[in-house]
Amino acid sequence: MMDERFALLPGTLELLVLKTLARGEQHGYAIARSIQEKSADVLRIEEGSLYPALHRMERRGWIDAEWGPSQTNRRAKYYSLTKLGREELKAQADTWAKLSGAIEAVLEARASLRAGLASGGA
Amino acid sequence: MGGFFESLGLFWRAPDPRPKREIDGDIEEELAFHLAERERENRAAGMSAEEARADAERRFGDLEKIRGECRRVQMGERIVLQRLNFVLLLVLAGGVGFFAWNSYAAQRDSRYLIERMRAEVAQLNAALAERGAADEGTASTGLGSQVASIGPGRPSLASDASGLSMSDGMLVQKLGRVDSGARSAPPEEETADEMWNHRFNEHRDDWRHGLAVAQRLADECSCERAVEVLDVLYGTLSVPHKEQLFKPFVFHGGKPCALRVLHLGATDPEPSVRARAYSYLRDYAFRDFGEDYEGYLAWYRDWSPRGLQEVFYGNASAFLERVRAASGAELAQYVRQWRALDFRAAEAAGADLVQTFRLGGAVELAAGWIRSTDVETRLTGLEWLARLDPTEAELREHVLPIVRGGAEVPADVFASACGVFGSPERAWAVPELLAALEDSFELGIANQRVAGFTRALARARDPRATPVLVACIVADDTPLTIEGIGSNGLQELTGVAYDRAHDGAWWRAWWEKNSGNLPEPIRGTPLPVITLRK
Numbered sequence: 001m002m003d004e005r006f007a008l009l010p011g012t013l014e015l016l017v018l019k020t021l022a023r024g025e026q027h028g029y030a031i032a033r034s035i036q037e038k039s040a041d042v043l044r045i046e047e048g049s050l051y052p053a054l055h056r057m058e059r060r061g062w063i064d065a066e067w068g069p070s071q072t073n074r075r076a077k078y079y080s081l082t083k084l085g086r087e088e089l090k091a092q093a094d095t096w097a098k099l100s101g102a103i104e105a106v107l108e109a110r111a112s113l114r115a116g117l118a119s120g121g122a
Numbered sequence: 123m124g125g126f127f128e129s130l131g132l133f134w135r136a137p138d139p140r141p142k143r144e145i146d147g148d149i150e151e152e153l154a155f156h157l158a159e160r161e162r163e164n165r166a167a168g169m170s171a172e173e174a175r176a177d178a179e180r181r182f183g184d185l186e187k188i189r190g191e192c193r194r195v196q197m198g199e200r201i202v203l204q205r206l207n208f209v210l211l212l213v214l215a216g217g218v219g220f221f222a223w224n225s226y227a228a229q230r231d232s233r234y235l236i237e238r239m240r241a242e243v244a245q246l247n248a249a250l251a252e253r254g255a256a257d258e259g260t261a262s263t264g265l266g267s268q269v270a271s272i273g274p275g276r277p278s279l280a281s282d283a284s285g286l287s288m289s290d291g292m293l294v295q296k297l298g299r300v301d302s303g304a305r306s307a308p309p310e311e312e313t314a315d316e317m318w319n320h321r322f323n324e325h326r327d328d329w330r331h332g333l334a335v336a337q338r339l340a341d342e343c344s345c346e347r348a349v350e351v352l353d354v355l356y357g358t359l360s361v362p363h364k365e366q367l368f369k370p371f372v373f374h375g376g377k378p379c380a381l382r383v384l385h386l387g388a389t390d391p392e393p394s395v396r397a398r399a400y401s402y403l404r405d406y407a408f409r410d411f412g413e414d415y416e417g418y419l420a421w422y423r424d425w426s427p428r429g430l431q432e433v434f435y436g437n438a439s440a441f442l443e444r445v446r447a448a449s450g451a452e453l454a455q456y457v458r459q460w461r462a463l464d465f466r467a468a469e470a471a472g473a474d475l476v477q478t479f480r481l482g483g484a485v486e487l488a489a490g491w492i493r494s495t496d497v498e499t500r501l502t503g504l505e506w507l508a509r510l511d512p513t514e515a516e517l518r519e520h521v522l523p524i525v526r527g528g529a530e531v532p533a534d535v536f537a538s539a540c541g542v543f544g545s546p547e548r549a550w551a552v553p554e555l556l557a558a559l560e561d562s563f564e565l566g567i568a569n570q571r572v573a574g575f576t577r578a579l580a581r582a583r584d585p586r587a588t589p590v591l592v593a594c595i596v597a598d599d600t601p602l603t604i605e606g607i608g609s610n611g612l613q614e615l616t617g618v619a620y621d622r623a624h625d626g627a628w629w630r631a632w633w634e635k636n637s638g639n640l641p642e643p644i645r646g647t648p649l650p651v652i653t654l655r656k
Contacts, residue, residue: 028152029159046183047160051153052191059195061329061362067148069462070155072162073505077152083361083394084327 008043013053014062015096016043018081018089021063025080027070028054054079062088142197149192157182171605172622318351322359332363333370340370345379356386364395372402376471381406381426381433388418405467406433408441410459434473442482457491457502476511485510489520497532504538514550517542522551526558529567540574544581552584559590563598563652572606580611585644588615589637590652592629597652599626 008016020026020034031054032047057063062085070076081089157178164174179185318339325331339348348371359367368384371377387399388411400411403418407425411418425433445456468475488510491503507520524531524539531539543551555575562571572594579587591612595604601622609620618624618632630649638646 027155029156032156047156047181048153048183048185048188051149051156051188052195055192055195061327064329064365070159072159074155074158075151076155077148082329082365084329 008045012096013045013050014057015089015092017050017053017057018062018085018092021079021081021085022089025066025078027076027078029076031079057085061085145196146193149189149196153182153185153189153192157185171609315351315354319355319358322355322363326360327362329362329366332360333366336363336367337370337374340374340377345377348377349379349382352383352386361392361395364390364392365398368399368402372405372467373470376430376467376469378430380430380467380471381422385422385426388422402467405464406430406437408437408463430471431473434468434471434475435478438468438475438478439482442479442484442487445487446483454499457499460506461502476509480510485512485516489516492520492524497534500532500535501538504535504542508542512542514548517548517551522554525555526561528565533570536571537574540578544578546581546583549582549584552579552582552586555579555582556587556590559594560650560652563594563654566654568594568598569602569606572603573610576607576611580614583615585615585641588612588640589633589644589647589649591615592633593649593652595624595629596626596649597654 016035017031020031020038026034028050029047032045032050035043035045054063054065058065058079061082063079064082065077065079067075068078157175160178160181161171161174164177165171169177182188318335321335321338322332339351343351352367356364364387368380368387371380371383377383384399384403384406387395388403390396390399400418404410407421409421411421425436428436445453445460448456465475485507488503488506491499492507494500494503504521504524507516512520521539521542524535525543527536540555542548543555555578559568559571559575559579562568562575576591579591591607595607595612604622604625605620608622608624612618613620616632616636624632633649637644
C-alpha cells in the first residue's frame with residue numbers, strides 16, 4: 001500500500017516549530033504531537049529529528065528553554081518563543097506564502113495550457 | 123550559500139559554556155522523556171510494553187545519530203577548527219590590545235608631560251611676579267633653583283630648566299602662557315553607568331548576552347547599586363535582554379533586591395516581559411496575578427519593603443490559610459496550583475518552605491486529600507506529603523495503608539503511593555512492600571501491582587527484594603509477571619538485562635547458580651515460596 005504521508009521540505013521544520021510555539025511554551029514531545037495532529041498525520045517527521053532543530057533554534061536565540069515539571073511529574077525541557085523568534089516566524093511565514101503562491105500560479109498556468117491544447121486538438 | 127553563512131554563524135558563536143557532562147545529561151534526559159511519553163501513550167492505547175517501546179523507538183529514528191547531532195549543536199561544530207579560530211582570535215586580540223595600550227600609554231605620558239610643564243610655567247610666572255620684573259638677575263638665579271627643586275622625576279625638564287639661559291619671556295613663548303590658577307580637566311573616563319549601558323546594549327538581539335550581563339551585574343554589584351544601574355538603564359534595554367534580567371536575581375543566592383528587579387518587569391509595557399516577571403513572582407506570592415495588575419501593585423506595596431525570607435514565610439503561610447478556607451471549585455483550583463509550586467527561589471534565598479508548610483499544618487492537609495474520594499485530589503495529597511519530608515510514622519499512617527490495600531485502590535493512586543517509598547532512605551519500608559507484593563499474588567491483583575512494587579524496590583536498592591522478586595516469577599510464570607518484574611527493576615537489582623525468555627525455570631536456575639555470590643543478608647538463602655490465589 002502506498003504511504004500517503006510526505007517528508008518535510010528542507011527548512012520547513014523550523015517554521016512549523018515556530019508556529020507551534022506561538023501558541024505557548026511546550027516540551028519537545030508536545031511539539032511533535034502538535035505538528036502531527038495539526039497536519040492530520042500527512043507530514044512524515046522522524047520525531048527525533050526535532051531535537052537537533054530545537055537546539056539549533058535555541059542557539060540562534062529564536063527560542064528559549066527552561067526545565068520544568070511535566071504533567072506526569074517528570075522533568076521536561078520547555079521551549080518558548082523569544083522576540084527574535086516571533087520576528088523570524090513572521091519572516092518565514094511571509095516567504096512561505098510567497099513561495100507556495102508562486103508555485104501554485106505556475107501549476108495552474110500549465111494546467112490551463114494543457115486544457116487549451118486538448119480543446120484545440122479536438 | 124545561505125547554509126554556508128548559517129553554519130559560519132553557528133561556528134563563530136561561542137560554544138555552550140556548561141561542562142560537557144551536564145550538556146550530555148540534559149540531552150539524554152530530554153530524549154528519554156520523549157521516548158517515555160510516547161511509550162506511555164502507546165500503552166494507554168492498548169499496546170503491550172514491548173510493542174509500545176518498539177513503536178516509540180521506530181518513530182523516534184536513530185537515537186545515537188540524533189544524540190550526536192544535539193551534542194554537535196550544543197558544543198559548537200568543528201571543534202578543532204574552532205580551537206584554531208580561538209588561537210587566531212587570541213593572537214589578533216593580543217596584537218590589537220598591545221597597540222592600543224602603547225598608544226594609550228604614549229598619549230597618557232605626553233598629556234602628563236604637558237600638564238607638568240604647564241604647572242612649572244605657572245610656578246615660574248608666579249615666582250617672577252613675586253620678585254618683580256626689575257630684579258632680573260635674582261629672578262634668573264631663583265628660577266634655576268626653583269625649577270631644579272621640582273624634582274628628579276623628570277630629568278628632561280630639569281635639564282631644560284637648568285639650561286635656562288633664556289629669559290622667562292622666551293620660556294613662556296616656548297610653552298605658551300598659562301594662567302597660574304588654571305587646572306587640567308579630568309581625564310575623559312566612562313562612568314560606571316555608561317559602562318553597564320555599553321555592556322548591555324552591545325548585542326541587543328542576543329538574549330544569551332543579556333543574561334550574561336545581568337549575571338555579571340548581580341554578581342559584581344551590591345543590590346543597591348544594581349537597582350541604581352537598572353533604574354537608569356532599564357528603559358534602554360531590548361525585550362530579549364529584559365526577559366533575561368530576572369533569573370540571576372531570583373536564583374544564584376536569591377538577591378535581596380529580587381522583588382525590586384521583578385517589579386521593573388511586572389510594570390513593563392511589553393506583555394512577554396510582564397509574563398516572565400509574573401511567572402517568577404508566583405513563587406514569591408504563592409498566587410497567580412495573571413492580568414490582575416492592581417492586585418499585584420497592592421501586593422508589591424505590602425511586601426517589597428520586607429526581607430525575602432519574611433516574604434516567603436508570610437506568603438506561604440497565607441497560601442496555606444487560603445487553601446484551608448477554600449472548598450469546592452476554589453479548592454480544586456488550589457489543589458492544581460499546589461502541584462505547580464516551585465521552591466527553588468525560596469531555597470536560593472535560604473527560606474525553608476518545607477518546615478514552614480509542615481508547621482502550618484500542610485501534612486494534615488495532604489493527609490486529608492489522600493483520604494479523599496477524588497483520584498486527582500488523592501494524587502496531589504500523595505505528591506505533597508512526599509515533598510514535605512515526611513517521617514516514618516506519617517508514611518506508615520497515611521501512605522502504607524494504600525500500598526497494602528486491595529483491589530479497591532485505583533491503579534494511579536497505588537502507583538503514586540508506591541513511588542513514595544522508592545528511595546534508599548526509606549529502606550525500613552522494604553519488608554512492608556515485599557509483604558504487600560506477596561499478598562497481591564494471594565489476592566489475585568498482582569497483574570496491576572507488580573510493576574509499581576518492583577520500581578519502588580529497585581529504587582530503594584535493597585538486596586532483600588531480589589529473592590522475593592525472583593520467587594514471584596517462579597510462582598507466577600506468566601508473561602505479565604515476567605515483564606512487570608523483569609523490566610521494571612529486577613534488571614537494576616541483579617544486572618541481568620530483561621528478556622522475555624527469562625521465565626520461572628530460568629530464574630530458578632540463575633538463583634541456584636548465583637545466590638552464593640550475592641551480598642548479605644540474601645547470600646545463599648533459599649527462594650521464598652509465593653502463594654497464588656487458589
